[in-house]
Structure formats: C-alpha cells, structure tokens
Amino acid sequence: MLTKEENDMLTQVGPGTPAGELLRRYWLPVGVANELTPENPTQTVRILGETLVLFRDKSGTVGLLNDRCQHRGASLTYGRVETRGIACPYHGWLYDTKGDCLETPAEPCESKFHLTVKQKAYPVQKLVGLYWAYLGPLPAPLMTNFDIWFRQDGHRKLFIQPPLDCNWFQPMENSMDPAHLQILHQNTANRGRSIQDTTRGLTDDVQEFDFYETSYGLMKRRTYKNGMIDEHPVIFPNILRQGNVGQIRVPMDDTHTKVYFVRFFPTANGEIVEHDDPPAEYIKPYKNPPDALHPFTKFRMDAVQAQDHMAWETQGPICDRTQERLTSSDRGVILLREVMFREIKKVQQGLDPMGVIRDPANNPFIDTHLMESIEQSSNNRAPRAVNE
Ligand code: FES
Ligand SMILES: [Fe+2]
Known part of the structure; x- marks a missing residue:
C-alpha cells in the first residue's frame, strides 16, 4: 500500500512532477511516421x-x-x-x-x-x-540500443492499440505481475488445453516467479514445473518486451496512455533487410462504447490484450494504491515501485536515471534473445506466447 503522496509521485506525468521529469529523460514515440x-x-x-x-x-x-x-x-x-x-x-x-x-x-x-x-x-x-x-533538458541522450529497434535481420510491423483510458503505471505494474496470466488469461493463453479448475486456472503449471534488475531495467521470470522458463524484460521505464514485441506505453496525461506495439519478424536465414518501412495495423477498440469508462462501457474478454485493458482500466483512471492488499506474488510490482522511487530521486539530484546513455562508445546492444522462429519455441523457452 502506498501513501497518496507516493501514488501521486508514480502517476503524475506533467511538467515538473517527479515521474514526469523522469519520463522526460527518455525518447518517447509521438506518432506513426506514415x-x-x-x-x-x-x-x-x-x-x-x-x-x-x-x-x-x-x-x-x-x-x-x-x-x-x-x-x-x-x-x-x-x-x-x-x-x-x-x-x-x-x-x-x-x-x-x-x-x-x-x-x-x-x-x-x-x-x-x-x-x-x-x-x-x-x-x-x-x-x-x-x-x-525527447522532452527533457538538452542535450538529448541516445536512443536505447534495443534489439527490437535495431536488429537488421528482419522486418517490423506496428500494431497501434486502441486508446487506454488510464494511467501509464497500471500497464507497467502488470508487466511485473506474472501471476495474472494464469488466471486472467486462462481461457486465452491455454493453447487449447481444457481448464480443469477455473479457480486456479493455469496457476499450478508454475514452479516459481523471480524478479531481478538488469542494466536496462527489470526482468520477471516464470519457471514452469515442466522446466520451461519464460522471461519478459522491462526496458525501464515504459517498455515491455514480450515475445518478439516491444510494447511501448506512452503517457498522454495522468489518465490516458498511448500504446504502440513494434513486432520484429526475423528473416529465415539471417538476411539483412536494407529498408524496413514497417506497416501499421490499427487495433479496434476493446470496449463498447469505445470512449466510455468503467462502469459505463463493456470490454470484450476473448482476447489477451482486451482482458488486460479491462484489468488496467477497471483499476480506475488512476489506481488508488492507498487501497490495496499486496501479497507475496506482488513482489515484482513492489520492486518496480522501488526502482521508480530510486530513479526519480536520481533525477531530482541532477543525475541520469537508469538506461539513459550518452556515450555512443558505451551504448551496449540490449539482446533480449528474441525467438528466431516458431520452431524454436520448443527449445526450453516459452512458446511464442500470446500472453505476458
Ligand atoms: S498568429 Fe494569431 S493566434 Fe497564431
Ligand atoms: Fe496480461
């Protein structure tokens, strides 16, 4: 549980606010070029x-x-x-x-x-x-050297998500919340398996959850009882890599978030693609009416992203974290908040926060081990997942 002041610190994004100043230290997408x-x-x-x-x-x-x-x-x-x-x-x-x-x-x-x-x-x-x-103080840092953005051996496609009518930190906390997959997405991420017990969903597939920091952000890891390991990096502060998709959450204001998905499709033989001009697909709204808020709209619940949008928006336009009951499976969420508070403090002290790189000679390639093909999915890594 947070105090109101702490919740404000994570969720307010305007000029001069603590998180707003942190977010202004990173390059953020503002539109589809085409x-x-x-x-x-x-x-x-x-x-x-x-x-x-x-x-x-x-x-x-x-x-x-x-x-x-x-x-x-x-x-x-x-x-x-x-x-x-x-x-x-x-x-x-x-x-x-x-x-x-x-x-x-x-x-x-x-x-x-x-x-x-x-x-x-x-x-x-x-x-x-x-x-x-880049909306922060100049000079601007370098663009994050992230594999989905910079690998040249493939094509990309953009998926522009429908408007997300809630605060940006709700999808970010979701990125560090592995337990929800086995419940919320039990009927969409079950890959054809029938669910024996809808109360536990797919929970008993999981051996353990782990969370740790990396040089560029955070990682959540699920280890399954069958030995499979599923890892999803968070590129701090606002990107989740899931499957071969970079999910970018861009705060529009305190209660609206723009979500861009960039998906990478590697070429079969590692061939270099000279001119990658990604097409964009615009995803239809997940709720009807599309511009209303809970409880005055209804979400479809037959797709993973729709289920997530439901969960994020029904937490409220800004989730009230003075009213919550965190438990052991929320320790990834707690870690993300701790990292945010720590990095906000750095910005307030005039330092660069995590992942801000200025020296081209020291901009390490972030290799998040994208899947090369569908076939590779059996190779002790999670199948090309439809979940996060
Ligand atoms: S030129 Fe008059 S309002 Fe812009
Ligand atoms: Fe989800």
Missing part, C-alpha cells in the same frame, strides 16, 4: 500532459512544437505547412521546426518583433516507423 502525408501534414500530440503539434514542412523537415500559438493561442495543428515551417492558421505567424518565429505577416515589413518570439520545440527522430521525441 501518418504524416502531404494531405495530412500535421497532427496533435498529447504527451506527458502537454499538447503539441507534430508536422512535416514542405522541405521534408519534421518538427514538434507546442500546439498553442504564442500570439493569441490558436492551434498550430490547423496551420499551413510551408517550406520554412508551419504558419498559424489565425494570423499566420510562421514557426520553423526549431521554434523560431520567422514571420508575423500583419506587422509592418520592417518589424523585428518576430525575433523576440520563441515557440517551445522538441527534437524528433524517426525509428522503426515511428517519430520519437
């Missing part, structure tokens, strides 16, 4: 409690600016992209991707007023078919 087209060159990004505009100008440069125009506040999402940047739809103030104001059309020609105007701008880079932004 969605920015000449016909639709702008989109609103809601991230860490900020409302931003992502755009590609006519020179092909991509920028991420505060969405609210410095002049009198109109949204730049409705602006016109031009060769030099984006022009506010209201009075045409023109901003480049660095946030410099280049024009204020209604001012006298000789006016230098625009030189005094600076729009908040964040660095953007493209990786695995996504645009990623």
